[in-house]
Amino acid sequence: MPRSLRIAIGGIHIESSTFSPHLSTASDFEVTRGDALTARYAWLSPLAPWAAEIEWVPLVHARALPGGAVDAAAYDAWSAEILDGLARAGTLDGVLLDIHGAMSVVGRDDAEGDLVTAIRSVIGPEPFVSAAMDLHGNVSPVLFAGCDLLTxxxxxxxxxVWETRERAARNLVDALRRGQRPHKALVHVPVLLPGEMTSTRVEPARGLYGRIAEVEARDGVIDVAIWIGFAWADQPRCRGAVVATGTDAAAATEAARELGEQFWAAREEFTFVAPTGPMDECLDTALVAVADPARRPFFISDSGDNPGAGGADDVTFALSRLLARPEIRDGSVRAVFASLVDPEAVAQVADRSPGTPVEVPVGGRIDPRDPGPLPLAGVLEAVAEDPDGGRCVSIRVGGLSVFVTSRRMQYRQLASYARLGVAVDEVDLVVVKIGYLEPELFDAAGDWLLALTPGGVDQDLERLPYAHLVRPIFPLDRDFVADLTVATR
Ligand SMILES: [Zn+2]
Incomplete structure (x- = not known):
């Protein structure tokens, strides 16, 4: 009887901006090992039929909310743990890498590429490596070379998210059972696009990603994947990519070539998923619009400091503009600002009784850009424990509830607002540190503008001080012919 297949699972999963002053440290990560790691994957508990008769070997998995670059010591420790686990695992047939693909580590340009190279140095060239990634990750030539399957x-x-991880695992298992190393094909697409231009809810991303099913269904194709890439790191690997894998080399090459060309051809059509403008213009529009019940609650995304993309989560610019409005200060407009991370401010006020007047500086500690810490004088409205944000408070100033959290978090679920006593459908205006609206907010919104605010994930890429990108790249460069050569190794 042949021995069963052995597949190790692990990875480090974070999207981290080199333009954010935030430093992602070990304490920002949720780390799983052993049974807790395998329990993450639905196909392992209970074991799906296709995953049976395989020995799944947990290494270590670390994941964090997007942030600034990762502390090198934290990365080195998990990388060493992964390598050590692989060395102790004995003979392996495959490795499933559960990664984001846009991990910036202080002092490194291609963290995931370094990781896969280190993994290969332990397991050798024989085992198949399959990577499950975020479409905002990057596919460097080194990462591509080290993997057999990438999606x-x-x-x-x-x-x-979980479908993708499962597909990466199943494709790995299928390839191992076939006993044939997949053929792979990569086309780099020289574009750098903010995520807020590339929602798959709208064209052209909807049509581009909509082609995957048809191309993947062709004979000889295993998987087709399109990476938008990550715009907030100043690294040579940052750009779009298409990878196709297959049992047939020509089919994989053709699939990658075709979708790479379609992606490139669509570059001028990517526009922001919502109307955009400077914060003050967005506020002008919103404060008029809220007179119309159909447009309430009106959402404004404070997109430049979106913690969901790596922003510090404490830039006070948008809050300061809100507080400058008389309609907000006199309470004639009911608004919410969600949120700022500031554990010191929370600690200063959270033990008081709701209803107590408070005066406390908030925000601007991690990312002190203009206007920096903002003195807030109001009334303590609510205190809550949030599973993401830790201890949180709401401070009421006129018509505005300002949410302050102990840990970086994103207010993308209605339940998080409710914990601090706010029913989103009962307020006029919500200003939230986010990019495109996550599904619950999208459904709740009467109207929506994306404010191009300053921060570590500024959506206006032309304002960012890039020095290490491979040029030319659209839209920083416009008049050039793209090299869409298909790489196969
Ligand atoms: Zn993403």
Whole structure:
């Protein structure tokens, strides 16, 4: 009887901006090992039929909310743990890498590429390596060379995260059972696009990602994946990519070539998923619009400091503009600002009774850009424990509830607002640190504008000080012929 297949699972999963002053440290990560790691994957508990008769070997998995670059010591420790686990695992047939693909580590340009190279140095060239990634990750030549299968999400906002991981695992198992190393093909697409231009809810991303099913169904094709890439790191690997894998080399090459060309041809059509403008213009529009019940609650995305993309989550610019409005201060407009991370401010006020007047500086500690810490004088409205944000408070100033959290978090679920006593459908205006609206907010919104605010994930890429990208790249460069050569190794 042949021995059963052995597949190790592990990875480090974070999207981290080199333009954010935030430093992602070990304490920002949720780390799983052993049974807790395997319990993450639905196909392992209970074991799906296709995953049976395989020995799944957990290594270590670390994941964090997007942030600034990762502390090198934290990365080195998990990388060493993964390598050590592989060395102790004995003979392996495969490795499933559960990664984001846009991990910036202080002092490194291609963290995932380094990781896969280190993994190969332990396991050798024989085992198959399959990577499950975020479509906002990057596919460097080194990462591509080290993997046999690479795939990524097909939706943004991402609603197929677990499907993607399962597909990466199944494709790995199928390839191992066939006993044939997959053929692979990569086309780099020289574009740098903010995620807020590339929602798969709207064209052209909807049509581009919509082609995957048809191309993947062709004979000889295993998987087709399209990476938008990550715009907020200043690294040579940052750009779009298409990877196709297959049992037939020509079919994989053709699939990658075709979708790479379609992606490139669509570059001028990517526009922001919502109307955009400077914060003050967005407020002008919103404060008029809220007179119309159909447009309430009106959402404004404070997109430049979106913690969901790596922003510090404490830039006070948008809050300061809100507080400058008389309609907000006199309470004639009911608004919410969600949120700022500031554990010191929370600690200063959270033990008081709701209803107590408070005066406390908030925000601007991690990312002190203009206007920096903002003195807030109001009334303590609510205190809550949030599973993401830790201890949180709401401070009421006129018509505005300002949410302050102990840990970086994103207010993308209605339940998080409710914890601090706010029913989103009862307020006029919500200003939230987010990019495109996540599904619950999208459904709740009467109207929506994306404010191009300053921060570590500024959506206006032309304002960012890039020095290490491979040029030319659209839209920073416009008059050039793209090299869409298909790489196969
Ligand atoms: Zn993403």
């Amino acid at each position: 990524c999400y097909r939706t943004a906002p991402h609603v197929d």
